[in-house]
Amino acid sequence: MSMFHDEFTQAPTLKYLNHAAVAPWPKRAAVAVARFAQENVLLGARDYPDWMVVEQRLRERLMRLLNAPSTDDIALVKNTSEALSFVAFGLDWKSGDQIVISDEEFPSNRIVWEALAPQGVEVVQVSLKGDDPEAALLAACGPRTRLMSISAVQFATGLRLNLEVLGQGCKQRNVLFCIDAIQQLGALPLDVQATQCDFAMADGHKWLLGPEGLGVFYCRAELRPQLKLSEFGWHMLEHMGDYNRTGWEPAVSARRFECGSPNVLGSMALEASLSLLEEVGMVQVGKLIGERVLQLEEGLKAIPGARLHTSSNPERRAGILSFSLDGVENSSVFQQLMREQVVCITRGPGVRFSPHFYTEERVIEETLAIVRRLAVL
Structure with missing residues (x-):
């Protein structure tokens, strides 16, 4: 190496x-950002279409990294917490619904679900201490369980869970499966299709070797229309760029979760960093x-x-x-x-x-x- x-x-x-x-x-990320900065100084946004080519390349790299079916399944988000919030406040909850998490989660993957308490949603925390944490998590899924949200790797102990087993178990129980992938994506292969997950999210600034302020949100195609949107703007429209159109609808793709101007600076860095991970x-x-x-x-x-x-x-x-x-x-x-x-x-x-x-x-x-x-x- x-x-x-x-x-x-x-x-x-x-x-x-x-x-x-x-x-x-990595050095290539710094070079990409320096080049971008210099271009801004000399030319402003004259070559904006070229910047969008890099952004599209980033979506393609993230698609391959997650083994998502399409770049349409990939949204570029500010961070993991934002993506988790899109799920938590997008689903149509009923009083009495339950969400299963572990008792070792990073606050991002606990607070967002606890914030649903005013809607009557209950969070069930499961201990991972036993020999079979997957069995314990699945055993906690009862008739009222709507969703399991779990970190692929626990941030404090480093415990890695068997996502395929959890995904299969959730599918059998008709429970939605959400993966906080931040401690696995970029450190180990992760396959959203093999895990049968409905949602997965991660930030770029850990194992992906990128900057803070840019992350990825994978949302299974069938579920995108089911998530009620809470952020609106010019960028998340199906006919983005047609500024004279008065009627509008959200993009069919995961771009519906990207309400406004993109983080082009972050995209330059993260795309370069991911190119390194792909080469290795x-x-x-x-x-x-x-x-x-x-x-x-x-x-x-x-x-x-x-x-x-x-x-x-x-x-x-x-x-x-x-x-x-x-x-x-x-x-x-x-x-x-x-x-x-x-x-x-x-x-x-x-x-x-x-x-x-x-x-x-x-x-x-x-x-x-x-x-x-x-x-x-």
Whole structure:
């Protein structure tokens, strides 16, 4: 993978293990943004149609990344929370309806459903602690369950769920299936058709190596007309660009969720970043991330007092590894790591490491050496 290492020219002392939070950009994304900025300075929007070509290319890359049937199924959104809100406030709820989530969800995938309480909608939180979290989630689906919304990978523990099993179970129970894909998309392959999901969403600024402020929303074609729209504007119309037309209807495609002017700047960066992931290939990206997480796991297991909070089963994790040191506060471990240029974060039960495919073995070894010293103190 050395041919891709020159895409990541981070400060030599930096050990970046925080891709599950906000990722650094590859060089090609910075080049794309610099070129776009220069074009704006020199020419303004003279070549706006060319910008739309890049945006269309971005939609095509996202379609392939998700294995969506068509670019018509792809909406470009501000973030995951916005996409989740389109689902939550688009569906026609009845008092007594239930939504099943886990008890480990990031606030985005909990608050949006709890916000439906005034409509009489109940949120059922299911523990993932047992040996078969999928069975526990599906067992919680009763006759009043309308939707299950689950993170593909839990943000704090790094637990990865079997989305195919959940999708099949939801289909059998006539329950809508929504995937918060932010901790899997860009780290491992994800297939919206194989998982039979109805909705999936993710931000561009984590494993996709893009900027904040631009994400993707996949909505199954049959369900698009069923989501009541709450944002309206010139861009979401079927006859977009026909400014003299007085009658209007929402676009048939997922563009109906994009009410106004697009984030062209974000599109330039994210399209470039996704081109890199496509060149490497998502199967290879997943394999390389798995190797780096394993290297961290084996190193931490050899450190006295180090406790892992992420499953050792490769099928049960993606790019996140959480740990703590006996007798040392997580905040203290985190602060010391950051002082020594290891970029990580505290989440849930431990300190969270999240390497990407390009992370060098040297970075992981240097990080483990620092943790080893901290465990001795």
